Amino acid sequence: MRLYTCTCGNRLFFDNTQCTSCGRQTGWCQTCKAVTAMEPEGDHLRCLGPLGSDGCGAQVVPCRNYAEEQVCNRTVPLGGDAYCDCCALNETVPDMSVEGNRARWARLEAAKRRLIYALERLGLPFGAETSPPLSFAFMGDPLDDGLWRKAGEAERVYTGHAEGLITINIREADPAEREQIRVDMNEAHRTLIGHFRHEVGHYYWDVLVRGQCEDQFKALFGDHENPTYGAALERHYAKGAPKGWEEHYISAYATMHPWEDWAETWALYLDIAAVLDTAEELGLIPMQQEPTSVDAMLRRYRTLGLVLNELNREMGLLDFAPAVITPAVAGKLEFIDLVVRRAAGQG
Ligand SMILES: [Zn+2]
Ligand SMILES: [Zn+2]
Ligand SMILES: [Zn+2]
Ligand SMILES: [Zn+2]
Structure with a gap:
């Protein structure tokens, strides 16, 4: 993972949505393949590029999950798709009427963006041209009075992979829940990025080994x-x-x-x-x-x-x-x- 620079010279990180020094909005620019500063221009944004560059000048808008849900920090070309390359892979997203799910979803997306970055860096296929293409479902067990209920076997959501679709039970995005499971299972680590890396392994067995x-x-x-x-x-x-x-x-x-x-x-x-x-x-x-x-x-x-x-x-x-x-x-x-x-x- 790289570090990036704002047009003001400040350091930007992969997950940033704003520069802490100059206050400019930041986001992932598809053209620059980097997190860059963005300047408002009418009803959209213009990529300023990193310090010392002329900027790619791309006219972009925030991904819908960035603008409306604050769970993404990528932008898309003006007049193009509503969702960025990462969010477009979602088949099911968490139920936003459940308290706490926005924070859980944001953690899941952050881990997923890191995964996608790594797959692209390694040159691994996963898009629409791959059979099957990679997709994601983030789902919760049924709730009872706002607390996690011990769901019956049939309704329980299992983290796993099947035919290109990676399902993650969103309770894994709850640090206290996850730590409890880690201790119960006697694991050295249990992390969201770890789940993504494991499940995508099953995906690549199907695509590259089978x-x-x-x-x-x-x-x-x-x-x-x-x-x-x-x-x-x-x-x-x-x-x-x-x-x-x-x-x-x-x-x-x-x-x-x-x-x-x-x-x-x-x-x-x-x-x-x-x-x-x-x-x-x-x-x-x-x-x-x-x-x-x-x-x-x-x-x-x-x-x-x-x-x-x-x-x-x-x-x-x-x-x-x-x-x-x-x-x-x-x-x-x-x-x-x-x-x-x-x-x-x-x-
Ligand atoms: Zn800045
Ligand atoms: Zn750019
Ligand atoms: Zn997005
Ligand atoms: Zn497995």
Whole structure:
């Protein structure tokens, strides 16, 4: 993730809607591919571009979810679509009549924009030309007197992926709820961006592995057809992860079924790619000109993780990079790297 500059010289961040120094409205400009300052011009805005540029001068309007709901910070070309490239992927959005849902939705969209940024940077396909295209549903369990009710099995919303559609139960956007689930499930981290990275892993299994390199997949992750997903799920919740799983898997949940192992390892790959990208942009580690090997990626990530773990511990926070990446997990990451590069036309 890059940092951006306002036309006044102040630093702008990916989620900014206003410059804290000059007060100008800011937003993502599709033409600049950056967060820039915007100047009102009649009934629309004009992109001023970053400091030192002439600005792209694009005439834009805020995305409808920016203007009306304050859950987005992207703009669209004047006279074009109502929704930005990220919001256009939404199939279902939270019920705005429920108190607190606007804040939950805003957190979901912020995490989703980060995901989309990363997919574009890696050159991964997800748009209308991809089969199936990626889409999102943000839904809540039914409410009882304004409190989360223990919904019957049939009405409960499950976070998951099916045929291009990623569904997220919006209670995950509630920090207290999410932390409770994290502790109950004994997870090292539980975050919104983590959910997006995991679920999009299932999506890319369908798009990039199914019917294309399933044999290679099986050799590393195991046979996804035997046992069936249903049987594996039952066994996992009855017996838990096998002893010594840490040697071969990135998380206990990954032991459930080869598809979950893939999604967990895919999420780790996106974690590492995003952290290294941002660390490079902030000047914490040297810029890498050439695409690097997974081995080199992991070396850089470990060095950074060591420092960030200690800094987090100083502040009493959870470890930044809690997982030990064993050779078996690194082997799976190499396969994912291959699949990603092939999809991006670099492999
Ligand atoms: Zn400014
Ligand atoms: Zn622009
Ligand atoms: Zn939008
Ligand atoms: Zn999953």
